């Protein structure tokens with residue numbers, strides 16, 4: 001409890017405060033509680049302290065983690081700071097913000113993360129201005145994508161168009177973002193505090209200490225799983241390999257619709273070849289970003305040595321004095337081509353490589369049915385460089401595992417891809433590995449005895465070799481878990497038949513399901529599949545709902561707004 005005297009002081013402080021000021025005080029006090037009230041309150045800035053909002057838009061958690069680190073730094077400087085996810089951000093608050101920092105990644109092909117879509121769409125609507133806003137954008141991306149940090153760039157230019165003033169220019173970060181982000185944030189803070197000094201009300205000056213992130217949040221739980229089952233779902237003669245992998249892990253918690261993240265190891269043959277070409281023993285220690293690791297550890301698991309981005313090639317080129325622009329070379333290729341054996345040169349090269357990143361796989365199981373087991377459905381990624389057949393790193397790594405092997409992974413929650421109440425009807429559209437999510441959903445609905453109807457659309461190349469999970473799907477159909485199943489085998493006839501052809505054929509009944517309140521889910525490849533399927537759905541609504549194209553689109557958008565249309569596409 002407060003003493004009478006303190007109560008009076010508090011009442012005097014809040015008496016004439018606006019609603020917004022009260023909200024800030026509330027946020028500030030919550031922050032103090034997290035940091036230790038006594039120390040913080042003794043440094044509390046009085047008068048008109050700058051208020052900073054840090055809003056993040058994330059898909060795989062990097063922006064959230066980084067934004068949390070930045071908030072900790074700002075709070076160390078006694079800046080009133082609010083942390084919020086863009087999907088929970090009240091859009092009407094934007095006009096009232098003083099300093100607004102957004103940390104946003106790019107997903108898909110230059111798109112904002114789904115959690116930031118509403119914010120992104122809002123700022124791209126015309127008809128309003130944000131003259132008060134002082135903003136800065138920290139954009140996370142990956143230089144191996146053609147549209148590097150595109151979502152961040154869009155937000156940055158759009159906020160300027162709306163009349164906002166940039167605090168400092170946008171910072172675009174690659175996968176090794178931490179140091180760049182912290183340096184950039186220091187300049188943001190410098191600007192914010194400088195503005196505070198020119199303010200008539202005295203403001204606490206930042207201390208001149210080197211900015212270090214506060215202790216990192218616990219982060220994701222890494223599970224150590226045992227592989228129980230591992231087999232190829234495609235039959236002999238198929239052009240594809242799709243691996244069904246069942247993993248058991250003690251204490252595992254997830255929900256159907258989530259994904260798991262796996263960091264692959266590098267190809268052991270390539271690693272052995274690098275050791276041989278360089279003549280350096282695997283146990284030799286190298287300093288990578290100031291931390292010592294053995295050469296073998298770095299090559300085996302820590303670094304991306306296969307798919308080198310233009311930026312990485314450029315940096316290696318600068319180290320070895322060669323023009324590597326446009327070269328389709330991996331680390332081994334470079335070391336071989338230029339006969340590099342000097343330890344110093346190799347250490348410099350290792351330091352411009354990027355850490356191996358996790359790949360996500362939608363779970364194809366349900367904890368209601370499989371308990372502490374998670375299943376995944378992995379297409380071995382095949383591509384060609386000239387005449388040479390190549391494999392994607394993680395899908396190749398996973399395809400080569402065996403029953404009894406151990407595998408580390410984390411759970412990536414996907415709260416936007418969850419089943420509705422058990423009595424609602426669902427329409428699931430999942431060609432190829434898109435079936436993963438719906439195998440999980442069907443196991444879930446079967447286990448909980450859901451009363452809603454289930455309709456599946458599945459497509460693959462050939463009925464004989466590529467009907468993934470054929471027996472389970474047929475069993476669900478036989479037992480009534482699946483009320484309807486539409487199959488599209490694209491290459492069993494001259495003309496391609498895809499799931500959207502089946503959607504159109506079944507248009508009348510599909511529209512009835514929609515009218516009766518069905519939920520629609522789509523999983524699998526983003527382009528062109530999901531775009532084509534969306535167009536087919538709009539066509540069905542137009543024809544069978546007897547609507548204009550515009551009205552059909554509005555109906556479809558309403559499905560989205562009412563959370564009756566969900567996508568897990570990449």
Ligand SMILES: Cc1cc2nc3c(=O)[nH]c(=O)nc-3n(C[C@H](O)[C@H](O)[C@H](O)COP(=O)(O)OP(=O)(O)OC[C@H]3O[C@@H](n4cnc5c(N)ncnc54)[C@H](O)[C@@H]3O)c2cc1C
Pocket residue numbers: 259264306307308328330359360361362363377378379380381382383385391392393394395396433434436570
């Ligand atoms: C939320 C989510 C869920 C997903 N669910 C599934 C799922 O259920 N099942 C599934 O199979 N996949 C799924 N994916 C895709 C999966 O995460 C991986 O992207 C996929 O397995 C390919 O990864 P990879 O490591 O095998 O390929 P990578 O090594 O990452 O290669 C990908 C591509 O990069 C290019 N590339 C790679 N190396 C080189 C090189 N040396 N030179 C030139 N180009 C190169 C090629 O075009 C290649 O196809 C999902 C993705 C997300 C984001």
Ligand SMILES: NC(=O)c1ccc[n+]([C@@H]2O[C@H](COP(=O)([O-])OP(=O)(O)OC[C@H]3O[C@@H](n4cnc5c(N)ncnc54)[C@H](OP(=O)(O)O)[C@@H]3O)[C@@H](O)[C@H]2O)c1
Pocket residue numbers: 242362379380381382395431432433434436459460461488489490491496498499500523524525526527528529530532533568569570
């Ligand atoms: N969540 C995921 O689930 C997922 C996500 C991303 C990426 N992948 C990656 O994509 C690659 C292959 O994926 P996949 O095995 O799932 O199969 P896929 O390539 O998506 O093929 C599945 C089926 O969809 C058909 N298809 C092709 N274009 C289509 C379109 N525009 N509309 C509708 N259907 C279309 C294919 O036909 P044709 O082949 O005959 O044209 C095939 O019959 C893998 O390398 C995997 O890593 C999977």
Ligand SMILES: Cc1cc2nc3c(=O)[nH]c(=O)nc-3n(C[C@H](O)[C@H](O)[C@H](O)COP(=O)(O)O)c2cc1C
Pocket residue numbers: 057058059060061062063064104105106107108109110111113140141142143145146147148149150175570
């Ligand atoms: C499916 C997928 C698509 C991506 N597309 C892009 C892209 O188009 N441009 C880009 O710069 N980065 C792209 N990235 C890289 C992410 O932006 C990067 O990994 C970032 O650190 C993720 O941050 P987040 O965890 O906050 O979402 C993509 C990543 C994934 C998994």
